[in-house]
Amino acid sequence: MKSPAKSNSSKSTVDSIIKVALVEDQKDLCRSWVQIIESFGGFKCICTCASAEEAVCEIPNALPDVILMDIRLPRMSGIECTSRLKELLPETPIIILTVLDDDELIFRALEAGADGYLLKRSKPADLHAALLDVLEGGAPMTSSIAWRVVRSFRRPPANPRNQAHLSSREIEVLGLLSRGLSNKEIADQMSLSVETVRSYLKTIYEKLHVHCRTEAVMRYAANRSASAMPAPPNTREKFTAA
Amino acid sequence: MLFCLTASIASARTDGSSISAVSNYPAIYVAKPEPELTNGLGCWIWDSVTLNKQTVRLWHNFDVPKGNPVVRAELRIAADNAFKVWLDGQELGSGSDWRTLSIYHLEGTLRPGLHVLAVEGFNDNDQAGIILGLRLETANGQLIRIRSDLTWHIVPNSDNHWETALHPANDWPNASVAANFGRMPWWSIPTSVLHIREELPKPISIWQNRNFQIGLLVGCAVFVAVCIYLLIQLVSQSKAHHLVQAERDRIARDIHDDLGSKLTQLLLTGELAQIESSPARGTPLAQMCDGARNILATIDEVVWTVNSQHDNLEDFVIYVCKYAQQFLESSSIRCRFNIPQELPTKILSELTRRNLFLAMKEALNNAVKHSEASELKVQIEFNGSRLNIIVVDNGRGFDSEQTGQNRNGLTNMKLRMAEIGGDCRVVSRPGGGCQVSFRVPLKQSSFFKSLFQSRNHSGSKARFPSHREGVSSPEKTIGESSY
Numbered sequence: 217m218k219s220p221a222k223s224n225s226s227k228s229t230v231d232s233i234i235k236v237a238l239v240e241d242q243k244d245l246c247r248s249w250v251q252i253i254e255s256f257g258g259f260k261c262i263c264t265c266a267s268a269e270e271a272v273c274e275i276p277n278a279l280p281d282v283i284l285m286d287i288r289l290p291r292m293s294g295i296e297c298t299s300r301l302k303e304l305l306p307e308t309p310i311i312i313l314t315v316l317d318d319d320e321l322i323f324r325a326l327e328a329g330a331d332g333y334l335l336k337r338s339k340p341a342d343l344h345a346a347l348l349d350v351l352e353g354g355a356p357m358t359s360s361i362a363w364r365v366v367r368s369f370r371r372p373p374a375n376p377r378n379q380a381h382l383s384s385r386e387i388e389v390l391g392l393l394s395r396g397l398s399n400k401e402i403a404d405q406m407s408l409s410v411e412t413v414r415s416y417l418k419t420i421y422e423k424l425h426v427h428c429r430t431e432a433v434m435r436y437a438a439n440r441s442a443s444a445m446p447a448p449p450n451t452r453e454k455f456t457a458a
Numbered sequence: 459m460l461f462c463l464t465a466s467i468a469s470a471r472t473d474g475s476s477i478s479a480v481s482n483y484p485a486i487y488v489a490k491p492e493p494e495l496t497n498g499l500g501c502w503i504w505d506s507v508t509l510n511k512q513t514v515r516l517w518h519n520f521d522v523p524k525g526n527p528v529v530r531a532e533l534r535i536a537a538d539n540a541f542k543v544w545l546d547g548q549e550l551g552s553g554s555d556w557r558t559l560s561i562y563h564l565e566g567t568l569r570p571g572l573h574v575l576a577v578e579g580f581n582d583n584d585q586a587g588i589i590l591g592l593r594l595e596t597a598n599g600q601l602i603r604i605r606s607d608l609t610w611h612i613v614p615n616s617d618n619h620w621e622t623a624l625h626p627a628n629d630w631p632n633a634s635v636a637a638n639f640g641r642m643p644w645w646s647i648p649t650s651v652l653h654i655r656e657e658l659p660k661p662i663s664i665w666q667n668r669n670f671q672i673g674l675l676v677g678c679a680v681f682v683a684v685c686i687y688l689l690i691q692l693v694s695q696s697k698a699h700h701l702v703q704a705e706r707d708r709i710a711r712d713i714h715d716d717l718g719s720k721l722t723q724l725l726l727t728g729e730l731a732q733i734e735s736s737p738a739r740g741t742p743l744a745q746m747c748d749g750a751r752n753i754l755a756t757i758d759e760v761v762w763t764v765n766s767q768h769d770n771l772e773d774f775v776i777y778v779c780k781y782a783q784q785f786l787e788s789s790s791i792r793c794r795f796n797i798p799q800e801l802p803t804k805i806l807s808e809l810t811r812r813n814l815f816l817a818m819k820e821a822l823n824n825a826v827k828h829s830e831a832s833e834l835k836v837q838i839e840f841n842g843s844r845l846n847i848i849v850v851d852n853g854r855g856f857d858s859e860q861t862g863q864n865r866n867g868l869t870n871m872k873l874r875m876a877e878i879g880g881d882c883r884v885v886s887r888p889g890g891g892c893q894v895s896f897r898v899p900l901k902q903s904s905f906f907k908s909l910f911q912s913r914n915h916s917g918s919k920a921r922f923p924s925h926r927e928g929v930s931s932p933e934k935t936i937g938e939s940s941y
Contacts (some may be wrong), residue, residue, distance in 0.1 A: 242719060248726035255733045288715075315718040317758045319776055320767075336722045337754040339747075340729050359795060360780040396783060396794045410633065 232353065237263040237280035239297065240272040240313070241289050245336075249284070256344045268297035276304045282351060283310045295321075295328045302329030302425065309350040320368060323364045326421060327428035332356050355417040362393035365424055380423040389416045495559060495651055499534060500605030502587030502644055503633040505612050510583040517576050520604050522594065524570040529562035530595035536648060537579050537588040544576040547622035551654055559648035563655045568594065575604065576621035585643060587636035608632050681685035687865055703766040705809070710765040718757055725750040736884060765859045771804040771845070771900070774811050777836055778818055778847075782836050785819075789826045791851070796837040802854075804845075804900050812815050813874040814847070814898060816884065820871050821849045821894045829853025829892060840900075855886040871896075 236253055238261055240246040250261045263278035265271040268289045268315050275283060283301065287294040298310050312325040312333040322333045334343060349356065357365075369382055382390070385406075392402045399417075403410045505514045522528060535543060541548065545567065553560045579588045593624035594602040610633040613620045617627070640646035664670050728747040735743070762768055762777060781794050786793040806814075825834050831853030839846045868884055871894070875882040880898035 242723070244723050245719065248723065248730055251730050252726065252733065255730075315722055315754070316714050316761060317755075317780075318762075319780060320773070326510060335754075337725055337751045338752075340733065356782060359783055360776045363776065363779075363797070363799075394795065394797070395781075396792070401792075 226437060232258070234259045234282065234347070235262045235280045236260065236347070236426060237265070237266065237271070237275045237278055237283045239265045239275075239284065239289065239294065240286045241266050252340050252343065252349070253284075253347075255340070256347075259347065268294060271297050272304075273301050278318055279305075280308060282347060283308055285310050285312050285325075285330070287312050287314045287321060295325045298325055298330050299328040301418035311346060311350055319360050319364070322363060323361060323368075326361065327368065327424055329425040331418075353418055354414050355421045357417050357420075359394045359396050364392045365420060366390050366394065368424060369427060380426040382420065382423060386416055386420050386423075390420065467718065494648065495534070495561070496639070498591035498593045498603055498605065499589050499639055500591055500607045501638045502538075502589045502636040502641075503606045503608070503610055504579070504581075504587050504636040504864045505636040506631070508581065508586050508636070510581065510587065512581045513615060514579045514581070514586070515576070515587075515615065515617075516588060516606075517574070517611045517613050517620060517623070517630065518604060518609065519572055519574050519624060519626070520592070521572055522568050522570045522602070523596070523600075526570070526596040526598055528568045528594050529565065529597050531593070533562040533564060533566050533575075533590065533592045535562070535577070535590040537561050537577075538586055538644065539582045540580040541588055543576045544574075544621040546573055547576075547619075553652070555650075557645060557649040558652055559650070559818070560654060562651045563653065572624050574622065574624060585636065587644065588641065589644070606633075606919070608635060618676070634753070688820060706764050706766045710761045712758055713761050713764070718754065718761075719753055721750055721757070725754065759815075763808060766808070768811065769805055769807060771806050772801045774806050774814070775801060778815060779836060781815075781819070782822055782834075785822050786826070786834060791826065791829075791831055792833045794833060794835045796835060798839065802840060802900075806900075810878045810898060813878045814880075814896065817871045817874040817896055818847065818849070820867050820874075821896075824867050824894075825853065825892070829855075830834075831891065843900050845898045845900050847898075849894045850891060852891045855888050855890045855892050857886070857888055870874060 236259055238246060238249055238253075240249060243266070246266070250264065253259045253261055262280055263274055265274055267290055271283075271285075272292075277362050283305075284300055285294045285301075289297065294312060298312070301308070301310060309331040310329065312322060312330045314322060314333060315336050317335055325333060332346060332355065334346050338346075346356070359451050366387070369380075388406065389402055392405060397405065399410055399413045402408075403413045406413070502517065503510070533543070533545075533550070535541060535553070536556060536559045537553065540552065540554035542552040544550065545564065550562050550564075551560065561695070575592065575626035577588055577590065577705065579586065588606060591607045592604040593600075596602070611626045611630040612633055613627075613630055617623075637644060665674075725747055728743060728750060732741075732743045732747065768777070775797060779797065782795075783793050824836070825831060829851045831851035834849065834851045835851065837846075837848040839848075868882075871882045871884075875896055875898070878898055880896060882897075883895045884892065885895075
């Protein structure tokens with residue numbers, strides 16, 4: 217709840233250069249990603265991590281504007297890493313990178329708090345577009361993901377205390393999406409602007425994250441950060457902010 | 459005569475106790491032997507030679523006619539010095555006093571058929587003989603008498619199971635007469651009479667029958683054996699099932715980890731080279747990148763098909779819809795879905811998934827190539843145990859009657875559906891779009907299969923559990939998910 221101001225201020229101070237953090241365990245791929253991202257102009261890779269453990273440790277200090285996260289990492293997975301980073305940096309968007317177009321895997325990452333996903337084989341232009349989109353608060357959603365979201369909300373929440381309900385408008389958006397309509401078509405049909413549809417999707421993702429979040433993961437994350445890291449991330453955050 | 463009578467009473471009393479100790483049958487003593495007791499007795503018979511300490515076996519068979527039940531049967535027997543008597547191999551009793559006539563009451567034991575009377579006599583010393591008479595009275599008053607006479611056979615002492623033999627052997631000589639009834643040295647009226655009434659044998663229940671018991675035991679053993687066999691089959695089958703699944707998952711993982719990442723690396727290098735040289739579109743470098751992209755997409759399909767995690771209806775439906783949307787994205791055709799929100803939990807085998815998916819692909823391909831449609835609808839519905847997938851476009855269509863169902867693409871779809879026991883129908887008319895319906899029978903997910911499925915799911919919850927390590931040690935992963 218304190219991050220928005222912070223991230224806005226950081227963006228403005230570094231001449232609107234967008235800071236990207238990258239979590240990718242394969243060195244060659246990591247190098248290529250950095251080169252591609254920096255070729256866009258206005259983007260800078262300020263932090264690359266070869267493992268989820270390293271990411272949980274380093275990224276809260278680096279304070280990037282956006283995080284690119286490989287889903288398949290040794291030991292701790294990208295999904296769990298996403299979940300922990302979301303607790304530490306709730307406002308920083310995370311884009312999942314995946315080799316495999318595995319719907320369920322992607323959906324689990326979205327449940328964990330990811331804001332979007334991208335296949336690694338996507339064109340650089342698509343990556344550029346996705347980065348810009350997510351920074352503007354966009355939330356890409358395909359029909360199959362929409363279908364899964366609806367199903368996920370039919371199940372009871374992972375933790376009864378985290379009750380999240382979709383509004384009737386949100387359900388309508390999801391329904392149209394799962395029938396194959398694009399954001400623009402949905403906007404036309406519901407007499408809304410595309411922006412509003414996008415904001416609905418963003419809210420849906422946030423609610424999904426709340427709906428699927430468990431207290432246990434948070435406690436575990438807190439314990440891990442207290443014991444395994446040199447200093448608790450919160451104090452470090454304060455330290456760097458000062 | 460008076461003396462004789464008193465003597466017989468005394469002897470009956472003194473001998474009685476010793477005899478009843480030998481015999482298992484309840485005995486009744488008759489104080490005064492009556493003359494008619496000796497009616498029906500034969501003569502004293504023995505082997506042709508008489509020796510001291512000699513054992514002689516006497517054998518005789520007789521027939522009880524059918525349809526004429528025996529109402530009264532009495533066997534009277536005496537021996538000098540001792541006897542033991544069997545009827546049909548069952549011992550009736552024995553006696554060791556030549557002056558006592560033993561009377562066995564055999565009503566109820568003699569059923570129609572062939573019977574065997576066997577007597578073993580023992581001579582201590584001097585003269586020896588056995589005298590007996592069997593008197594049967596049937597319901598219609600017929601009398602059957604068997605007496606000790608020359609028709610009896612002497613059985614050699616070396617023969618076994620002679621008391622149950624139904625027919626005499628060739629080397630069994632006939633008995634000899636030691637003395638006629640009433641001749642010296644033996645009595646004409648026995649000094650005492652011993653009545654032995656056999657307790658009526660209880661009717662044997664079927665489960666008490668030995669053959670039945672053996673049969674039952676054998677039956678049980680066979681049943682248990684069959685059960686064990688089936689259980690072993692089941693276990694080995696489920697083991698094989700797990701091994702196949704584990705192997706499929708390993709292949710999927712290997713393709714993903716090795717091929718997928720290396721190709722991605724290649725693609726990124728190509729993209730970087732493109733960025734650095736900034737060539738115009740359509741150059742070989744861009745073509746190479748597109749080629750790599752296509753291969754990666756194909757790998758995606760292969761991994762999805764091979765991965766046993768997706769052997770279910772829900773994953774199939776989601777995948778097909780996603781594929782359709784992505785496939786039609788580059789075309790001018792809008793894609794619409796009509797899918798029930800609740801999909802039944804069904805197992806879809808790899809074979810079914812693959813064939814159904816490839817048939818779908820064919821249908822989508824045809825639509826993009828030939829239909830000139832603006833919208834394509836994928837409709838999925840369940841009709842009992844059938845899965846129906848209907849692909850409808852609003853394109854220019856063709857005359858399905860005239861074109862026949864034999865166009866190449868259609869033949870392919872039909873073959874694919876036939877392989878999984880389903881069928882494919884194409885209905886179209888010029889200007890009226892085209893409707894392709896696939897119908898596949900769905901198997902009910904049985905208890906065992908769902909058991910396997912759930913075990914399999916819990917076994918590899920984290921999809922590709924280990925990262926690089928998983929590739930280097932496939933044995934480990936097989937072990938993990940199969941047991």
